[in-house]
Amino acid sequence: MATRLQFENCCEVGVFSKLTNAYCLVAIGGSENFYSSFEAELADVIPVIKTSISGIRTVGRLCVGNKNGLLLPHTTTDQELQHLRNSLPDQVLVQRIDERLTALGNCIACNDHVALTHIDLDKETEDMIADVLKVEVFRQTIASNIIVGSYCTFSNRGGLVHPHTSIEELEELSTLLDVPLVAGTVNRGSELLAAGMTVNDWIAFCGSDTTATELSVIESIFKLREVQPGVTMHEMRKSLFDSFL
Amino acid sequence: MFGSSGMAEEAGMFKVHQTIGSVLCCKCGIPMQPNAANMCVKCLRSEVDITEGLLKRLVLVHCPECESYLQPPRSWVKLQLESKELLTFCLKKLQKNLNSNKVRLVHAEFIWTEPHSKRVKVRVKVQKEVLNGAILEQSYPVEYVQQEHMCDSCTRVQANPDQWVAAVQLRQHVSHRRTFFYLEQLILKHGAAASAIRIKQMEQGIDFFFSNRSHGVKFVEFIGKVAPVKSRHDKQLVSHDPKSNNYNYKYTFSVELSPICREDLICLPPKVAVSLGNIGPIVICTKVTNSIALLDPFTLRHCFLDADQYWRTSFKSLLTSRQLVEYIVLDVEVVSSEVTIGGTKYRLADAQVARVSDFGKNDTIFNVKTHLGHLLNPGDYALGYDLYGANSNDMELDKYRGLVLPEAVLIKKSYEEKRQKKRGKPRAWKLKSLEMEVDDKARVDQDKMVSEYEQFLKDLEENPDMRFNISLYRNAEYQPSEMASVTDGDELPSVPLEELLADLDLSEDEDGEDNMME
Numbered sequence: 001m002a003t004r005l006q007f008e009n010c011c012e013v014g015v016f017s018k019l020t021n022a023y024c025l026v027a028i029g030g031s032e033n034f035y036s037s038f039e040a041e042l043a044d045v046i047p048v049i050k051t052s053i054s055g056i057r058t059v060g061r062l063c064v065g066n067k068n069g070l071l072l073p074h075t076t077t078d079q080e081l082q083h084l085r086n087s088l089p090d091q092v093l094v095q096r097i098d099e100r101l102t103a104l105g106n107c108i109a110c111n112d113h114v115a116l117t118h119i120d121l122d123k124e125t126e127d128m129i130a131d132v133l134k135v136e137v138f139r140q141t142i143a144s145n146i147i148v149g150s151y152c153t154f155s156n157r158g159g160l161v162h163p164h165t166s167i168e169e170l171e172e173l174s175t176l177l178d179v180p181l182v183a184g185t186v187n188r189g190s191e192l193l194a195a196g197m198t199v200n201d202w203i204a205f206c207g208s209d210t211t212a213t214e215l216s217v218i219e220s221i222f223k224l225r226e227v228q229p230g231v232t233m234h235e236m237r238k239s240l241f242d243s244f245l
Numbered sequence: 246m247f248g249s250s251g252m253a254e255e256a257g258m259f260k261v262h263q264t265i266g267s268v269l270c271c272k273c274g275i276p277m278q279p280n281a282a283n284m285c286v287k288c289l290r291s292e293v294d295i296t297e298g299l300l301k302r303l304v305l306v307h308c309p310e311c312e313s314y315l316q317p318p319r320s321w322v323k324l325q326l327e328s329k330e331l332l333t334f335c336l337k338k339l340q341k342n343l344n345s346n347k348v349r350l351v352h353a354e355f356i357w358t359e360p361h362s363k364r365v366k367v368r369v370k371v372q373k374e375v376l377n378g379a380i381l382e383q384s385y386p387v388e389y390v391q392q393e394h395m396c397d398s399c400t401r402v403q404a405n406p407d408q409w410v411a412a413v414q415l416r417q418h419v420s421h422r423r424t425f426f427y428l429e430q431l432i433l434k435h436g437a438a439a440s441a442i443r444i445k446q447m448e449q450g451i452d453f454f455f456s457n458r459s460h461g462v463k464f465v466e467f468i469g470k471v472a473p474v475k476s477r478h479d480k481q482l483v484s485h486d487p488k489s490n491n492y493n494y495k496y497t498f499s500v501e502l503s504p505i506c507r508e509d510l511i512c513l514p515p516k517v518a519v520s521l522g523n524i525g526p527i528v529i530c531t532k533v534t535n536s537i538a539l540l541d542p543f544t545l546r547h548c549f550l551d552a553d554q555y556w557r558t559s560f561k562s563l564l565t566s567r568q569l570v571e572y573i574v575l576d577v578e579v580v581s582s583e584v585t586i587g588g589t590k591y592r593l594a595d596a597q598v599a600r601v602s603d604f605g606k607n608d609t610i611f612n613v614k615t616h617l618g619h620l621l622n623p624g625d626y627a628l629g630y631d632l633y634g635a636n637s638n639d640m641e642l643d644k645y646r647g648l649v650l651p652e653a654v655l656i657k658k659s660y661e662e663k664r665q666k667k668r669g670k671p672r673a674w675k676l677k678s679l680e681m682e683v684d685d686k687a688r689v690d691q692d693k694m695v696s697e698y699e700q701f702l703k704d705l706e707e708n709p710d711m712r713f714n715i716s717l718y719r720n721a722e723y724q725p726s727e728m729a730s731v732t733d734g735d736e737l738p739s740v741p742l743e744e745l746l747a748d749l750d751l752s753e754d755e756d757g758e759d760n761m762m763e
Binding site for chain 2: 163164165166167168169170183184185188189190191211212213214216217
């Protein structure tokens with residue numbers, strides 16, 4: 001199921017929120033609308049936490065995490081760190097790491113098993129990611145863009161990549177990540193997928209500019225639709241390009 | 246792990262062949278190649294109209310009389326429908342608008358419209374950059390509405406067809422028209438009267454009418470270069486627009502040619518003779534261009550008189566070519582060697598001559614000095630001025646005390662005898678003429694005109710330097726005579742065939758198709 005929303009009239013939802021299977025981080029906005037949307041969907045399932053990171057509201061792009069842990073840049077204040085440690089469930093390891101590239105969300109894209117990182121990431125950071133998030137780390141570029149964290153987003157069930165990705169690269173990535181991938185756009189043709197939307201295994205939140213076509217692509221690749229074997233589904237499937245292993 | 250086909254790069258790297266995948270258009274969902282906007286072309290076009298704000302309808306002002314279009318603010322340019330120039334003209338009107346909207350013109354062509362529909366349609370293709378780098382190309386029609394409006398020159402012509410703005414009045418106060426025949430040919434060769442709207446033949450001159458003052462000035466300057474002239478100009482107010490302070494004038498140029506012609510006998514005024522180095526007061530004029538060439542036949546001294554110099558102290562000729570008398574040469578004795586002055590050869594000689602009218606009747610013989618020693622042989626005929634029998638009433642002559650006048654001055658050799666044989670046969674060449682109106686009020690003696698023209702043609706035949714500035718055309722009707730011509734001592738001078746121009750005959754003639762055309 002995919003929901004369309006806006007943060008203070010901006011459609012880049014993935015910038016101001018971080019959604020994983022175990023928790024959700026949300027930025028502090030002027031009104032409570034943004035938080036309420038998340039709360040309405042997720043409140044009884046996972047904790048939804050309002051926070052900032054190093055005083056900046058773009059929490060989605062500064063931190064990276066999955067159900068196993070959360071990594072924060074070295075600029076995070078102690079209060080924020082404490083707040084997060086308190087709010088998050090115990091099995092989630094919260095760690096502040098020393099990395100030159102502080103926008104971890106832009107540099108690293110991960111799900112619960114695999115992570116793709118920026119090719120200039122430090123070796124220590126890579127080890128940290130492997131330890132804290134308990135994932136396999138691969139340095140990659142996507143369609144000649146090195147900030148992989150922005151141009152692709154994936155969950156445990158599927159992934160969406162930059163629209164200019166070639167077929168060969170798509171196959172390669174699919175092999176690495178072990179999930180089906182498709183090249184697509186969000187927010188009316190925007191290529192910044194991770195900035196425009198945020199997703200976990202059962203729900204996705206997209207910017208309100210997302211067109212119906214894009215939404216249907218998202219729902220099908222991330223397998224968010226309730227399983228209803230129907231004629232329409234199969235018709236849809238035929239017109240989409242999927243890459244299965 | 247790598248793709249199927251790989252191509253070895255020059256660096257030796259193994260490069261994977263990238264196939265571009267397809268994504269769905271974010272608006273309509275059809276599969277397409279990804280582009281900068283990630284929308285299919287149709288959705289992009291529906292979203293963005295790059296022709297917004299561009300001019301689609303313009304006005305062209307057209308003059309129906311002369312088929313020309315107005316180029317603001319004032320000039321009218323003649324253009325054909327569906328021509329490249331018209332396309333350029335139309336596009337220029339769009340250019341400013343296109344530039345301000347930052348679109349680039351890629352292609353333009355005409356869409357066919359009915360000739361009487363007063364519409365000119367152009368299909369224009371433009372390119373513009375939209376939405377993060379994608380360049381969109383779109384073509385749209387531009388309609389030009391043609392409004393009819395008479396241009397200024399046509400209005401003036403309509404109002405008064407004979408309207409002229411500048412008039413040049415060419416006058417020469419002599420009793421013959423030889424100069425004007427020659428000038429006519431010069432004008433034709435150089436096309437100086439191409440812009441004249443009317444040419445009128447008056448007594449003692451020709452009037453040229455122009456629609457523009459600058460044309461008149463140009464013509465006067467041309468005449469000044471080929472003949473010694475004195476000119477003055479005047480203007481007359483025709484109309485005055487007090488609001489815009491526009492004054493319309495009629496300009497007249499009065500050009501007077503000097504009355505001295507070739508082969509004239511002149512008695513120089515004492516002042517002029519002294520200023521020219523004491524050249525003998527009796528001189529012959531040998532050549533008139535923009536300066537007058539004078540030759541003293543007894544000493545073979547020559548000099549030139551500029552137009553300014555002449556008009557400062559103008560003088561008239563003593564005897565003109567009308568008064569030439571035929572002499573028969575009895576004896577020639579060469580005195581000096583041949584000299585070349587100004588391109589022509591002269592030779593001083595003593596000659597014994599008698600007037601043809603006297604020959605056989607009485608014994609009047611004159612011993613004269615002449616400059617034609619290189620041409621004359623005993624038994625030849627020559628033309629000259631009879632000073633012995635002439636009764637001159639010249640003021641200048643009186644100023645000279647103790648001047649001994651020669652009895653006769655020979656001017657040129659006469660070919661009259663030989664011409665008798667060729668009488669009636671057409672020449673191998675012909676001349677073109679200007680379209681002149683002849684004033685009915687002026688006294689026109691047809692016979693006199695014809696004989697003068699004939700004389701002019703004879704002059705052309707005899708003088709190669711006169712032919713220099715004139716175009717002669719081959720006469721289509723001339724056939725060389727079959728009879729073997731009886732060759733005398735010397736041949737009649739005629740125009741060699743090489744000098745003749747083949748007349749480019751563009752009109753529909755029955756015999757125009759023969760090899761006389763270029």
